[in-house]
Amino acid sequence: MSSGHEYPHESTGVETRKLGMWVFLSTEVLFFGTLITTFLLFKGRNFPGIKLTDVYDIPFTSISSFILLMSSLTMVLAHNALENEDQEKTRVWLLATAMLGAIFLAGQIYEFTEFYHKGFELSTNIFSSTFYVLTGFHGLHVFIGVVFLIALWAIGQRQQGLSLDRGMNLEFIALYWHFVDIVWIVLFTVVYLI
Amino acid sequence: MSTDHKEHPTPKKYVQIAIVLGVLTALEVTLYYLEDLVGVFTDSLLIFLAVGKYVIVVGWFMHLRFENKMVNRFFAGGMILALILFAIVMLERGMANFFYS
Numbered sequence: 001m002s003s004g005h006e007y008p009h010e011s012t013g014v015e016t017r018k019l020g021m022w023v024f025l026s027t028e029v030l031f032f033g034t035l036i037t038t039f040l041l042f043k044g045r046n047f048p049g050i051k052l053t054d055v056y057d058i059p060f061t062s063i064s065s066f067i068l069l070m071s072s073l074t075m076v077l078a079h080n081a082l083e084n085e086d087q088e089k090t091r092v093w094l095l096a097t098a099m100l101g102a103i104f105l106a107g108q109i110y111e112f113t114e115f116y117h118k119g120f121e122l123s124t125n126i127f128s129s130t131f132y133v134l135t136g137f138h139g140l141h142v143f144i145g146v147v148f149l150i151a152l153w154a155i156g157q158r159q160q161g162l163s164l165d166r167g168m169n170l171e172f173i174a175l176y177w178h179f180v181d182i183v184w185i186v187l188f189t190v191v192y193l194i
Numbered sequence: 195m196s197t198d199h200k201e202h203p204t205p206k207k208y209v210q211i212a213i214v215l216g217v218l219t220a221l222e223v224t225l226y227y228l229e230d231l232v233g234v235f236t237d238s239l240l241i242f243l244a245v246g247k248y249v250i251v252v253g254w255f256m257h258l259r260f261e262n263k264m265v266n267r268f269f270a271g272g273m274i275l276a277l278i279l280f281a282i283v284m285l286e287r288g289m290a291n292f293f294y295s
Contacts, residue, residue, distance in 0.1 A: 014262045026272030033276025062223045071213035176260035178256045
């Protein structure tokens with residue numbers, strides 16, 4: 001695998017596609033930075049309607065956060081298994097990551113449904129709108145990640161499996177997945193705990 | 195260009211890192227419930243723990259600490275720009291509150 005390797009044939013010393021992936025993640029930091037800033041702009045102000053603190057369930061969200069954190073572990077183990085050319089373990093860890101991501105998503109859908117039933121809706125006030133846009137976009141990123149993971153697992157099921165030559169594909173998806181995880185680390189603290 | 199090449203962690207090391215992340219998350223939740231005891235330091239401690247988790251995932255799971263310096267600069271650039279944006283908006287909000295209150 002190419003992590004940390006130098007590429008003398010590239011003028012930058014970094015594989016171009018990989019550099020592109022990191023630049024993409026850098027723009028994603030700005031995207032979520034903007035959404036978090038907007039959310040914080042309205043947090044703590046008084047708006048009509050029910051408050052977020054009246055509806056959320058910290059123990060439930062804590063378990064969801066733990067599940068997403070552990071999906072980063074299974075992702076990095078899949079990456080490690082491919083480095084060791086262990087196809088079977090790579091597929092198992094990929095599937096485990098996709099399943100943990102799907103469980104997190106199911107939890108988020110359940111949470112949103114509960115909030116709606118309790119009256120904290122997208123249009124309740126401007127603060128509720130920023131909450132749903134922020135956490136909803138994160139959920140969309142998790143969904144896209146789960147689709148990528150299942151696609152990669154399906155490719156791995158084919159006769160030739162996942163190879164080190166095409167190993168960069170797994171590395172890109174792993175970077176994306178870990179990024180989704182670090183965004184949630186920030187959101188869990190900023191949205192729920194503070 | 196750096197030619198240093200650090201070895202990636204072993205699966206055992208990854209599991210140990212995940213346990214640390216789990217413990218830090220448990221600490222965050224405990225702090226949330228002990229807000230009355232911890233007082234004004236609660237938010238600062240929560241931010242400190244979140245930054246710790248962020249650095250661990252970026253450094254070890256995303257392998258940024260093993261990467262080329264250029265990759266580090268690109269990612270740090272995005273974070274710095276996001277923090278500048280945050281600072282400007284909060285400063286503007288603070289000034290608006292000051293002048294209109």
